[in-house]
Amino acid sequence: MACSVNYGTVIACFIVISLSLGLFVLMPVLVNLFAWPSTPSFSVNLFHNQILNMTRSNDNSPTNLAIHFDLKLKNENKAIGLHYPDQINITFSYFPNVSTLAILADYKLDSFYQGNGKARHVRGKVETNGFPTVLQGTNMIVFRVDLVGSFRYKKVGTKRHKFELGCLVGVDYTTSNKMQTGFIGMVEPGLDSKLKRKPPPDVGY
Incomplete structure (x- = not known):
């Protein structure tokens, strides 16, 4: 059958x-x-497409330094967008010695939304309020970039997550060559971020 x-x-x-x-x-x-x-990732290319001259004029007169930068903010989430609800503060500083962090300039980035898996480049220039000096006992100018802000996932009931990140960029005073090229990842700062901050001194070499 x-x-x-x-x-x-x-x-x-x-x-x-x-x-x-x-x-x-x-x-x-x-x-x-x-x-x-995932949390967003941040990296910076300091002195982006900029010809550096770290030497001061012969008469040792006060000189300001223009800092070009390219800040990259990446949403590492493929399925969730991010809100940056507050201004992001970017601070540019340098180390005149191992116990002091001297502020050179600040930059404010307004709040914005970042889509799933998207990256954003913020390219800008800041004029400093002084000229950096070499790190005491070295032939290096050691810059620091700090990033302070908050983000929120695009989900119901999510709260703000604050972040405080930073990185160091070394420049040879004699040659004006950067010790690190390209983008440098910004990480949670160490003890150097807790150092006393002050405006840069007007001192000569």
């Missing part, structure tokens, strides 16, 4: 099983994307 096969039922069962397996595999991925999102 021949038995007939209901191909429609077989196909329907196959589809249900495939969808179930797909959800079983995708569910942990989706949970990970939405329940444990």
Whole structure:
């Protein structure tokens, strides 16, 4: 006795099983994307496309320094957008000695929204309120860039997450060559961020 096969039922069962397996595999991925999102990453290219001259004039008169920068902000989440609800403050400083951090300039970045997996470049220039000196006992000018702000995931009920990040950029005083080229990742600052901050002294070499 021949038995007939209901191909429609077989196909329907196959589809249900495939969808179930797909959800079983995708569910942990989706949970990970939405329940444990990544924090954004930040990096900076200091003196971006800028010809440096770190020497002062012969008469040792006060001179300001223009700092060109390219700040990269990356949303590492493929499924969640980010809000930066507050102004982001960027501070440019340098070390005249190992116990002092002298402020050169500040830059404010207004609040904005960043889409899923998007990166944003903020390119700008700041005029400093003084001229940096070499780190005492070296032939290096050691700059520091600090970033302070907050972000919020585009999810219902999420709160602000504050961040305070920084990085160092060394420049050879004699050659004006940077010790690090390209973008430098910004990380949570160490003890150097807790040093006494003051305006740069007007001293000669």
